[in-house]
Amino acid sequence: MRPFRHLLIGSFVFLLLTACTEEAPKEQPRGPEHRLAAKNSKTSLLPQFVEVSIPNLRLRSTPDLEGAVLERLALESVVEYLNDSTNFTTLVEMGGEDRYEHWYKVRSSNGNEGWVYGGCIKFLTERENLRFQSIKESQAPIPLSKKKEIDPMEQAQMNRFGELLKKISIQKKSAFEEAIQYYEGMFPNRKAAASDWALAKLVAFQQQVHSYWVDRLPSSKFQAHLAELKRYGSVDMQQNASLRELDQLYLAFALGPKGELLLVPNIDKFQRRVYRIAPANGRIFLDLYAQDIEEPVLKDGEIIRPITELAARLISWDKFLLRLPDYELKDWIEEQKSLYLRALLQGTANRPAFAGQPKRLEDDFQLAYKNLLEQMGEASLILKMQPYVEVLAQENYIYNERVRAAQAKVYE
Missing domain, CATH: 2.30.30.40 (SH3 Domains)
Structure with a gap:
């Protein structure tokens, strides 16, 4: 037996x-x-x-x-x-x-x-x-961080860093490495305001460099490494000249939502270089930013991860800006929030929020809204979502004029 x-x-x-x-x-x-x-x-x-x-x-x-x-x-x-x-x-x-x-x-x-x-x-x-x-x-409630005046010496260093970045051509394969070296050399012991500003400039430069090179290095060229990626979760970037070139560009491989090989920024390598000298606020930003890059919830205008993860990502950025309303990368964060909020409320072409006749809120969106209200703590967007979800429930999750009006208030 x-x-x-x-x-x-x-x-x-x-x-x-x-x-x-x-x-x-x-x-x-x-x-x-x-x-x-x-x-x-x-x-x-x-x-x-x-x-x-x-x-x-x-x-x-x-x-x-x-x-x-x-x-x-x-x-x-x-x-x-x-x-x-x-x-x-x-x-x-x-x-x-x-x-x-x-x-x-x-x-x-x-x-x-x-x-x-x-x-x-x-x-x-x-x-x-x-x-x-x-x-x-x-612990007392964390006060909102207010933008502080920057002294002239710090301002001079910031100006110098900005000028050096402008002189680096993004067409150079060593461009991002040079930018990181400047950041490491100029901002290891600077005040948080100056360091946050410099980190924001570095991230913006990283986005320019990676956008330029990803467009010129199609992932189809590296499909032979797909099996290695699936088996080990990563690819040894030192095994040949082509991969070493990608590593120099701070690029790496990731699996797409359908198991395909994607060429993406090597945020892990970037973090390891700058995390130790980044200010506290910068480290929080880098953690959220890394998740957005490594595990994107949107790709080419379509939702590719669970709706609850989309909601969680939106609320994380909302909490970040609630704590740091004047953060140097505020504009980029606001843009991300706008994309995520529109997708959360309306869905995307591949996953619309409302479907059928009459149009009714899909189950996975209902679950995401429930998780947002019950499991994600406190945030300004959560307060805005509460009355909208209440109206949805009252209307049996059917899209109508009352739901449309309640949804519009979330955007305000």
Whole structure:
């Protein structure tokens, strides 16, 4: 009986590559029995905290690998455990070993509430919990950062940096490397305002360089590396002259939504170069910016990721500008927000928000709105979305004049 029992149990186990990244599972789960209800285990009144033990841990909207990514949590960041975990485990292959772990509900410092895989966190000791609880209780609301006057010496350095960037031709393969070297040499110990300004200029220059070269280096030229990318998640960029050239240009490969090979900016390499000297606000920006580049929610005007992820990305940028209304890259962020908001409210050609006759809000948009209101904390756009969602529910999610008017107020 024992071999048969093992065979029976094995038939319900689905091997997954990872719960903490975006890699595809070895076999997709099927049927409702694979998504069990979470159990409440609220046995402690004292808050508990957990530390993230891997880089870019995905905070998901639901306790499974299919849950939309609300946020990427940094290595060693600390989040609050909400005394809620699943009564089932997920089998995941991590570091060559099979792990059976529960999912845990947490709240990030950005206010997002979601689920993380147990194999990627560690609970803090009682002493550490008390320390973080005292920090949390003593924290006052974060005031809005106001734009400060820049002294003449800082202004002179900023002007010099801007002039140097203008002299670099984006047609040079070493253009971006030169720009980074200037940034490293001129802004390692500067005040935050000057460093933020310089980082904004550097990011804008990076966008120009990459736009120029991506248009001239079609990804079809590198399709031979698709198998390596799918197997290992990345490509060794030092194995031949063509790839070393891409690496020099700060370009890399990524998988598209349909499993195709894409040529994209190597934001990971860029971050490693500038993160250590970037100011605190700049680091927050770089984390959000990297996710937008590495895991885009829109491509060629179409939604390519779950609608909840689109909503989460929009709210993250909204919170950033709420805290830093005069940030140097405000115009770029506002443009991103505008694109995301229009897609969230109206959808795109491949995924319209309203469909059918009469036009009714699609289920995945309804779910995204629900997650936005319940799991993403506080933000100005969340306050604007609340009355719109209420009107939608009152109208049974059917598009009409009343819904149109409520939707228009969200744009105001």
